[in-house]
Amino acid sequence: MIRKTTTNKSSPRNQHSNIWRNCTNFRTLKQIHALMIVNGFNSNQYALRELIYASAIAIPSAIHYAHQLFDKISEPDLFMWNTMLRGSAQSSKPSTTLPLYARMEKCCIKPDSYTFPFVLKACTRICWVTSGKIIHGKVVKYGFEWNKFTRNTLIYFHANCGEMRIARALFDDMAKRDVVAWSAMTAGYAKRGDLSMARRLFDEMPSKDLVSWNVMITGYVKQGEMESARELFDMVPKRDVVTWNAMISGYVLCREYQRAFEMHEEMRSAGEYPDEVTMLSLLSACADSGALDVGEKLNSSILEMDEGALSIVLGNALIDMYAKCGSIKKAVQVFRGMKEKDVTSWNSILAGLAFHGHPEECIILFEEMRRTKFVPNEITFTGVLVACSHAGKVDAGRGYFNLMKNEYKILPNIRHFGCMVDMLGRAGLVEEAFEFIDTMEIKPNGIIWRTLLGACKIHGNVELGRRANEALLKLEHDESGDYVLLSNIYALKGEWDGVEKVRKLMDDSGVKKEAGYSLIDSANQAFLHFLLDSKCQIPSGNRTIKSVKGKNMESVM
Incomplete structure (x- = not known):
């Protein structure tokens, strides 16, 4: 255990930290910590404060390390508690802030004016309305509702995920002279989509700081009103x-x-x-x-x-x-x-390899990932199963699907099942794909049935294609492509009566095949040219693009 530390200074402003300035990354942080232990500095309260600050605040990715270090301190002081609350509130997991505050109460550590704003910030980020109201009660209990910083945070919490009525009462009661409170109220109305009220408050502000301008511009941006946002943007003094x-x-x-x-x-x-x-x-x-x-x-x-x-x-x-x-x-x-790297790094490159024609490299890289400390998740296995499907590696795909369920305890989702159906269909194992669908724990969606219908077309299986189409029509009735696929299956087998029946079913259902279109890039601008007229010719530089009504672009000269 790390030796007890005692101090009454809780504000980060009171600390003149030197260690955190040298911590540029997580590796450096661990090296400094190791150096402190070797030289006996782990019992120095100021050094501990700096290390907590560095791991919780200065290096956002090291918050988990901060929690590990904090747990080894026998009696952390108020500054350390507040630093951990602050770091947790602004981390990727703000939900850890409330349990940390609960621990602080159990340790009989009396909060100060810095404590509650950090906890309220976490409640705002994850929209924990009930917890935030409880914290509001504690603010009143400890007499911090008159503190400007705490009051403004309360206004921001209620305006964003509590109640505008409470926020407005706090604002009208004591905060109208504070530009931060004006900004919090404006942000609350903007977040709720009430841009007219937000703009009214903004225009009535006795003075506007840059935060106020940014709040209002962001409000317009989130509503997609880019012209209004640009108008304000051009008016910003600085x-x-x-x-x-x-x-x-x-x-x-x-x-x-x-x-x-x-x-x-x-x-x-x-x-x-x-x-x-x-x-x-x-x-x-x-x-x-x-x-x-x-x-x-x-x-x-x-x-x-x-x-x-x-x-x-x-x-x-x-x-x-x-x-x-x-x-x-x-x-x-x-x-x-x-x-x-993190698991997202691996997932991004695995998906890129899988979807862009490099399935073998994807599978090799996945095996490399398994040899590292990174644990694959459900997104990882989606990329790997796609790779197995595109590479025709059915046995490997079955193995990875079972590995996901049995070793990593990941429940397959609809995408995993879709990958398996696609893999079996591509390999011509259409009947096995049907059997696989029957064993699924999730009800198959239109994409899975459409994938199977496409496989039936490729492999000329009329009977199973009809079954897949019937299942599709129970889910969706207006997708022209589903009818066309089944019609093409009949046509490939020369069953023209079946083609006519499908065409008649389309007419009776009011389904019409959409015209094809093509995407071209001309002078770095993307344009869609819809093929509405037969023999339509569109010049593009030295090229002439020809189209036939009702079909995708077939020739570019």
Whole structure:
């Protein structure tokens, strides 16, 4: 056990930490901790405080290490409790904050004005309304409702996931002179979609800080009102990276990818440097739009920004972007170059390999993953089963499916079952695929039956194709492709009576086959050309694209 520490100073502002400044990553943190133990510094209260602060706050990914270290301290002081509450509240698992506070109460540690805002922040993030109201009661019990910081956090909690009535009462009673309280109320109305009330409060503010502007712009962005957001953006006296990020993410969410890229260029021209949030939004835009050239430039900027060291989050986003843009080689390079990985890193590269024609490499990499400390999850096995399906490795697929259930205790979901049906269907084991569906613990959906119907077409199994189609029609009646697949099965076997019956069934049900369309890229812009007129010719540079009504694009000259 680590020796008892005693102090009454609980605010991080009272600490002049030196150790955390040297902790640039998790490895460095452990090295400093080891050095402290070797030199006997683990009994020094100031050194312990700094180590707790470094692991809980300075390095967000080390919060689990902070909890392990904290559990070994016999009697942590109030500063350590508050630091752990703060780190837990802003971590990826804010739900750990409430049990930690409960432990603090059992240890008879009296909270101060810093304690409750951290707990309320956690309640707000996970929308624990009842718990937040209980904490509100404790705030009143300990007499902190008059503390400005605590009061503003209460307003923010009630405005975002409690009750606007309570938030408004707190605001009207004592907080109208505080710009932070105005921002909290504005954010609450904006989150609930009441932009008119949010804008009214915003316009009535006696003074507006940058947070207020960002809150209102973000409110418009979340509602997809990008014109109003842009109007306010142009009015902001002085912007920060949050302001730019709100606009960029808004354009990405609205699928206006080119405007997001232009906003990034405008941001750089204005002298504002992008952060991790900026890059994540832009990489998402590249992945969705297929803008590989932009993604490669962002990759270079990220390496410059992080001085060659990729964070796990950005590394995963780069892998996803390169994979979706079809550059699997570069996705693998990013993966191999990451110093630290998580299970999402493995899942991203496995899925990229599986879905882009590299099933053998996917399976080899999965076996490499099994030899590491990383435990696969349900997403991992989806990628592996897809790889087995595309590679025709039926026996391996069966083995991995059983491995998932028996060794890793993962219950198969509809995607896993779909992968198995697809694998059996591709291999021509259509009857086994039907038997597999009969043993499923989950009711098969339209995608599974449609997969099986496609397999019946490929392998010319009319009887099973009819059964699959009947099951499909019980679920969905307006999918023209299902009728066309069954019609094609009959046609392949020369059963023209069956073709006529399917066509008549389509007419009787009012189902019409949609016209085909093609996606082309001209001058870096994607356009959909719908084939509504027969023999339609569309010039594109030196190419002429020909189409036939009702069919997909067949010739590009």
